Amino acid sequence: MSRITKSKDDSVLIEVADSAGYCWGVERAIDFAVKAAENKERPVFTHGELIHNSHTVEKLRREHGVTHVDDHLAAPVGSALVIRAHGVPPAVKREAKAAGLEVFDGTCPLVDIIHRKARALVDEGYEVFVVGQAQHPEIIGVVASVEEHGGKATVLETLEQAQALPLLKKAGIVIQSTLIAEKAGKIAAALVPKAREVKIVNTICHVTTERQAEANHLAGAADVILVVGSPHSSNTIKLAEVCGAGGVPTHRVETVADVQLEWFEGKGHVGIHAGASTPVEVIDAIVAHLVDRLSLRQPV
Ligand code: SF4
Incomplete structure (x- = not known):
């Protein structure tokens, strides 16, 4: 689902993903x-x-x-x-x-669940692997939680790191809440030939899944996409990756001041998405700006 607006002269469709903004x-x-x-x-x-x-x-x-x-x-x-x-x-x-x-x-209670699931893996005798970014605060917290529980946690950021692991007995996997499922799945699957027993707990949060589904929709429907959020927000960066994966020009912006009108020349369908830490008023300001300024019939 998404929110559809049009430019003032009715010539440009502006489609905002429903899940854009704060989770x-x-x-x-x-x-x-x-x-x-x-x-x-x-x-x-x-x-x-x-x-x-x-x-x-x-x-x-x-x-x-x-x-x-x-x-x-x-x-x-x-x-x-x-x-x-x-x-x-x-x-x-x-x-x-x-x-x-x-x-x-x-x-977030969903982050708490990752801590609990990871500690449960330790109780079940698994060596824990955390698919995610080692320096991300969520992952730092999960790793500390496992270690404090007497377990060992290894962070896997890339497929190569997973492929380089030695043979294992029991590998238990949790995933950073905001990862792209396909990418995380490939890293997790690389442990299957490495261990006698592999348990994958999919801890990607449902909000992330919805956001990424809407990003896929925009990637197929829009001819230019804006992803609104801080340059430091990992979920904004990942959303932009999904939006732009099919080749649609995708621009990351933090506020309306970053929007460049030449990006929209000749474009009739603008997609807008935003990370989980983007306030709705920032998105609305960008939409209002585009409603006012965009037109297929006149130069922007
Ligand atoms: S993205 Fe998901 S896990 Fe992260 S804070 Fe939002 S609801 Fe919680």
């Missing part, structure tokens, strides 16, 4: 920060920037006084610490509480 996990983490800030008697910090979107981070600072610390122990005693949707290593929450911080745990 519920991100909305939930923002709600935690806003709730934490209701108590004005102590400062509120998020553990790292709450989401990869400067517009939202700045709005939280301006309207609610919420700022961030990169190291949880840098927050002064008595302040509130909001954990973002990506989650953290379990030790971070314990240390923060022990240091006298009030912890608001905004970890």
Whole structure:
């Protein structure tokens, strides 16, 4: 499903993916920060920037006084610490509480499930493999969770890394919530000839799956695509990969200021998608700009 708008002169179709913008996990983490800030008697910090979107981070600072610390122990005693949707290593929450911080745990419940599934693999005697980006906070948290549970976790970012593994006995696999299923599936499948027993737990979140299905739809329907989101947002980068995979010109933009009207010359169907950390007002501003400015009948 998608939202269809037309340019003012009716000549250009602008199709916005229904799932474009905040996912519920991100909305939930923002709600935690806003709730934490209701108590004005102590400062509120998020553990790292709450989401990869400067517009939202700045709005939280301006309207609610919420700022961030990169190291949880840098927050002064008595302040509130909001954990973002990506989650953290379990030790971070314990240390923060022990240091006298009030912890608001905004970890997405679907990320919590990845921690639990990975630890269950350890209990079942599997060596754990995490398909994902080693430096992504979600993966850092999952790996720490496994290690704290007495297991061993190896991150696999590429097919080559999976193919280079030695022979294994029991390999248990979980997957970063925002990965492209086909790509992650190839990496996971490479473990099948390596181990006597392989268990794959598909932990890609359903929001990601819906977003990618809509990206595939746009890739087949539109003749130019904008993917709105921060240059640092991994799910925005992956969405742009899916949108552009079939050769449709695909541009990543963070705000309306990045939109270049020459991208749309001669194009009659514009697709718009956005990452899970993109606020709806940023998407709406881009749509309004295109509605006003695009026309197939006149030069833009
Ligand atoms: S993308 Fe999925 S796992 Fe990640 S925060 Fe959103 S709902 Fe949760």
